[in-house]
Amino acid sequence: MNIKIPNYYNDKDLILDEIWTLLSRSIVDRSEDFRLPVVIVNKNNFSDGRIVVLRGAFKEKRILRFHTDLRSSKIGALKTNNNIYFLFYNKKRKIQVRAKGVATIHYKNEIAEQAWKKTQVISRKCYLAEQAPGSISNIPNSGYPKELEGKNPLIKDTEIGFNNFCVIDSKINEMEWLYLASQGHRRALIKMDDNKYSTEWLTP
Numbered sequence: 001m002n003i004k005i006p007n008y009y010n011d012k013d014l015i016l017d018e019i020w021t022l023l024s025r026s027i028v029d030r031s032e033d034f035r036l037p038v039v040i041v042n043k044n045n046f047s048d049g050r051i052v053v054l055r056g057a058f059k060e061k062r063i064l065r066f067h068t069d070l071r072s073s074k075i076g077a078l079k080t081n082n083n084i085y086f087l088f089y090n091k092k093r094k095i096q097v098r099a100k101g102v103a104t105i106h107y108k109n110e111i112a113e114q115a116w117k118k119t120q121v122i123s124r125k126c127y128l129a130e131q132a133p134g135s136i137s138n139i140p141n142s143g144y145p146k147e148l149e150g151k152n153p154l155i156k157d158t159e160i161g162f163n164n165f166c167v168i169d170s171k172i173n174e175m176e177w178l179y180l181a182s183q184g185h186r187r188a189l190i191k192m193d194d195n196k197y198s199t200e201w202l203t204p
């Protein structure tokens, strides 16, 4: 059997670059698995996770970015505890990445404005819901005003959504990488700060 072994299989110094390559690719390629991580927050010792769309991966700054609704429960949790966790899995490459970081909420500032400008109508529509995400409803509902049911707004009619829009930037300080391979799995822990990073092998 001819099994192709990637270069990072036995070279821990290649792992971090491989991770950032997959993260960066997922920002531009909708078919990349890393585009849809699970984001976990923790409030009062209770953790919960949800899927988000990864909107930015800035290697030099060690930042992962997603957009969300300021009214959502994850914001309440992050205001209490800004520790944040991302969980990624690339099925084709059999790579799991767990990333640990500290989140900053950008609301009505330069970063939020720039991100909002680039946000398409279909995504902006989410921020036009009248009730907060997760609020109880007596009827099945989308949350959108009646006139937007089943159709998209004009871009000029989406500006009000900016009141609910925020950008979450997470500064990553640790990643754990797991590569599944029939010839033997590999696992590594990468710690990073502004000046350096260190990678050590772990037993899978």
Ligand SMILES: Cc1cc2nc3c(=O)[nH]c(=O)nc-3n(C[C@H](O)[C@H](O)[C@H](O)COP(=O)(O)O)c2cc1C
Pocket (backbone or CB within 6 Å): 036, 049, 050, 051, 052, 053, 054, 066, 067, 068, 069, 072, 073, 074, 075, 133, 134
């Ligand atoms: C494929 C997919 C992509 C999603 N992308 C986002 C996203 O980018 N931002 C977001 O806030 N929620 C996103 N959601 C919805 C969240 O998973 C979650 O239901 C919502 O944010 C409410 O979360 P919360 O009440 O736990 O804060 C997405 C869900 C799915 C299934």
